[in-house]
Amino acid sequence: MPMTITEKILADHAGKDMVKPGELINVRVDLALGNDITAPVAIREFERIGVATVWDRDRVALVPDHFVPNKDIKSAEQAKMLKEFARKHQLTNYFEVGRMGIEHCLLPEQGLVGPGDLVIGADSHTCTYGGLGAFSTGVGSTDLAAAMALGETWLKVPESIKFIYKGELKPWVSGKDLILHTIGDIGVDGALYQAMEFTGPVIEALDMDGRLTMCNMAVEAGAKNGIIAPDEITRRYVEGRAKREYVFYNSDSDAAYAAVYEYDVSQIEPQIAFPHLPSNTRPVSQSTGVSLDQVVIGSCTNGRMEDLRVAAGLLKGRKISDQVRLIVIPGTQEIYLQAMREGLIEIFINAGGAFSTPTCGPCLGGHMGILAPGEKCLATTNRNFVGRMGHPESEVYLASPAVAAASAVLGRIAHPEEVA
Amino acid sequence: MKKLEGKAWKFGADIDTDAIIPARYLNTSDPAELAKHCMEDADPAFPAKVQPGDIIVADKNFGCGSSREHAPIAIKAAGVSCVVAATFARIFYRNAFNIGLLIFESPEAAAGIAEGDRVAVDVESGVITNLTRGEEYRATAVPPFMQQIIAAGGLINYVAERVKK
Numbered sequence: 001m002p003m004t005i006t007e008k009i010l011a012d013h014a015g016k017d018m019v020k021p022g023e024l025i026n027v028r029v030d031l032a033l034g035n036d037i038t039a040p041v042a043i044r045e046f047e048r049i050g051v052a053t054v055w056d057r058d059r060v061a062l063v064p065d066h067f068v069p070n071k072d073i074k075s076a077e078q079a080k081m082l083k084e085f086a087r088k089h090q091l092t093n094y095f096e097v098g099r100m101g102i103e104h105c106l107l108p109e110q111g112l113v114g115p116g117d118l119v120i121g122a123d124s125h126t127c128t129y130g131g132l133g134a135f136s137t138g139v140g141s142t143d144l145a146a147a148m149a150l151g152e153t154w155l156k157v158p159e160s161i162k163f164i165y166k167g168e169l170k171p172w173v174s175g176k177d178l179i180l181h182t183i184g185d186i187g188v189d190g191a192l193y194q195a196m197e198f199t200g201p202v203i204e205a206l207d208m209d210g211r212l213t214m215c216n217m218a219v220e221a222g223a224k225n226g227i228i229a230p231d232e233i234t235r236r237y238v239e240g241r242a243k244r245e246y247v248f249y250n251s252d253s254d255a256a257y258a259a260v261y262e263y264d265v266s267q268i269e270p271q272i273a274f275p276h277l278p279s280n281t282r283p284v285s286q287s288t289g290v291s292l293d294q295v296v297i298g299s300c301t302n303g304r305m306e307d308l309r310v311a312a313g314l315l316k317g318r319k320i321s322d323q324v325r326l327i328v329i330p331g332t333q334e335i336y337l338q339a340m341r342e343g344l345i346e347i348f349i350n351a352g353g354a355f356s357t358p359t360c361g362p363c364l365g366g367h368m369g370i371l372a373p374g375e376k377c378l379a380t381t382n383r384n385f386v387g388r389m390g391h392p393e394s395e396v397y398l399a400s401p402a403v404a405a406a407s408a409v410l411g412r413i414a415h416p417e418e419v420a
Numbered sequence: 421m422k423k424l425e426g427k428a429w430k431f432g433a434d435i436d437t438d439a440i441i442p443a444r445y446l447n448t449s450d451p452a453e454l455a456k457h458c459m460e461d462a463d464p465a466f467p468a469k470v471q472p473g474d475i476i477v478a479d480k481n482f483g484c485g486s487s488r489e490h491a492p493i494a495i496k497a498a499g500v501s502c503v504v505a506a507t508f509a510r511i512f513y514r515n516a517f518n519i520g521l522l523i524f525e526s527p528e529a530a531a532g533i534a535e536g537d538r539v540a541v542d543v544e545s546g547v548i549t550n551l552t553r554g555e556e557y558r559a560t561a562v563p564p565f566m567q568q569i570i571a572a573g574g575l576i577n578y579v580a581e582r583v584k585k
């Protein structure tokens with residue numbers, strides 16, 4: 001029977017020849033992940049199970065990234081729980097401040113997740129690794145606790161939806177714009193419980209950072225996972241990084257899909273998601289009237305090297321508007337170093353921006369850029385819910401790094417071509 | 421078997437976990453602390469007015485957004501006996517079962533129940549009765565595996581049993 005890439009990965013991890021959508025299966029997990037918000041709850045639950053230690057000390061990754069460097073005493077207590085648990089169980093993949101990064105930037109970069117893997121993480125954006133051709137999905141802390149003990153979890157096999165992207169991208173249109181446009185089209189529950197499979201010539205030509213960005217936001221359409229078939233671009237990315245063997249899976253040409261969407265990308269402009277839902281999208285040309293107080297470039301969606309390069313390219317030799325604060329947050333220490341080598345940090349600082357150590361920070365309204373009532377921020381992050389970046393009366397607009405850089409220069413939402 | 425009864429508090433579509441428990445309170449996972457801010461960004465008065473046994477009734481995609489288990493924990497600790505929604509976001513759905521917060525998926529109930537209605541829920545059969553309007557709705561059946569998790573008292577008890585064997 002023909003299967004999709006998602007079904008094949010699930011079948012192999014369930015020890016079955018085939019699986020069908022709707023089936024409840026028990027699967028082997030290649031890596032289980034937690035952070036400084038979700039792992040404390042998982043650790044407490046884990047201790048109630050009655051096992052001496054974790055199932056595999058190389059396959060439990062703990063990444064404090066949300067409120068670190070610790071923003072207050074309570075956050076410090078939570079981060080300390082991770083550190084102590086990691087020591088007690090001799091976890092190989094615990095990442096202290098100074099060696100850490102935002103989890104979904106860090107794990108692919110460090111080769112801890114790879115094509116064909118099945119990864120669960122107590123963080124909804126765990127679906128990012130679909131960009132590598134892995135099945136990965138977010139779960140809660142209790143699911144993480146069970147997986148830490150057993151190395152297994154239960155899943156319902158999702159139906160798959162196929163998204164085909166064709167045509168030539170307009171200048172300044174990125175993976176972020178494609179995924180925002182798609183969510184705008186299908187809605188925040190348009191792929192509820194389903195797999196989003198991104199295909200077509202545009203995806204085949206998209207770089208790895210763009211692929212990770214697209215899969216990262218699959219959860220914003222309610223999806224269980226986002227996935228892109230691995231290819232040469234994937235091979236080049238994982239070679240020399242992968243810490244484990246990896247497998248390239250592909251969908252059969254006659255696999256069954258619950259729906260198929262096709263987009264002509266030559267019609268798509270850079271996109272802006274207006275408050276307070278990621279699906280509330282408009283083309284940038286219809287958004288330029290919104291003045292801004294803050295611009296954030298970073299997060300597990302757009303805090304990677306290519307993102308910083310694009311933004312710095314637009315900011316080089318320019319000053320940002322007096323009206324705005326610009327906060328740039330690299331996804332990992334490795335990206336930080338590379339940005340330094342390439343002179344990007346100097347560009348951001350000369351433009352009048354702040355450059356931070358890696359952290360989720362303002363993305364979830366944690367710290368490092370919280371908004372006051374009435375303030376408006378354009379961010380390269382993934383959620384613009386009420387109060388997401390601070391006061392419930394503040395507003396978040398989502399966009400690509402190019403739009404963010406241009407908007408910082410003009411102090412209002414701007415098309416990159418206005419400053420380029 | 422077990423019957424729940426309480427007053428309905430109505431919410432709209434796409435209630436996200438940031439609205440259920442904002443991240444500014446996530447530097448703790450203490451249920452009592454979280455309960456103090458339950459649903460705060462959807463309705464700031466909710467923590468003060470909710471009574472033990474009350475029922476949250478919402479439209480589609482309840483609990484979308486982050487994976488924070490703090491969301492169902494906050495609702496449970498606030499004394500809410502169950503959540504009825506047209507649909508649930510998937511991570512919230514899992515989390516609710518795993519921690520033992522009762523949830524019922526029923527588009528008819530979500531449409532038929534108004535704020536303030538008295539609602540009774542038969543946990544076993546999934547029959548939801550609107551006592552104020554004299555209407556009855558059915559919830560989508562829960563898969564047998566998930567019923568086992570509920571019967572065990574949550575995922576951790578279920579796994580602990582398995583580990584002992």
Ligand code: SF4
Pocket residue numbers: 066102103104123125299300301359360363364381382
């Ligand atoms: S960067 Fe934002 S979305 Fe990504 S893991 Fe951190 S808080 Fe979550």
